[in-house]
């Protein structure tokens with residue numbers, strides 16, 4: 611897998627991958643498209659895609675709020691899972707965080723997503739059981755996380 615920064619021609623393939631991974635329903639498609647285009651204008655070097663045989667097979671998005679990094683939108687194409695691609699693309703993002711001096715990162719996982727929890731724990735991420743996640747949607751939209 612070749613890992614690189616997202617390019618404008620990748621948008622549809624990225625949306626298709628997120629849909630396949632259950633991360634973007636029809637109702638959130640517009641929001642996701644907007645998230646991609648906005649992210650491409652800021653810290654786009656932290657928005658990575660993995661390419662194999664001219665297909666986008668993995669994505670991960672890093673953000674930085676000036677204090678810590680955050681990891682979002684990790685997805686690997688279903689027929690490519692359990693081959694280390696998730697690990698590879700997260701490692702590349704971690705290196706890019708480190709190059710910027712970002713040494714603390716956080717992420718959210720849906721409670722029912724046990725396989726992702728195993729994935730993160732195996733990479734050394736620790737569950738913060740003493741933190742509760744609060745959300746207020748001023749526009750009543752669904753948060754894709």
Ligand SMILES: CC(C)(COP(=O)(O)OP(=O)(O)OC[C@H]1O[C@@H](n2cnc3c(N)ncnc32)[C@H](O)[C@@H]1OP(=O)(O)O)[C@@H](O)C(=O)NCCC(=O)NCCS
Nearest residue numbers: 631684685686691692693694695696697725726728729732
């Ligand atoms: C989570 C996800 C990105 C993992 O990608 P992947 O390429 O399969 O992960 P890797 O092959 O690098 O796996 C690394 C390790 O994580 C663990 N792991 C990964 N998927 C797992 C699963 N389904 N069940 C149990 N452990 C799993 C294993 O320990 C694995 O090592 P091993 O295969 O040697 O046992 C992928 O399953 C996915 O896209 N899921 C749908 C979207 C999603 O849930 N994203 C995460 C949002 S937080």
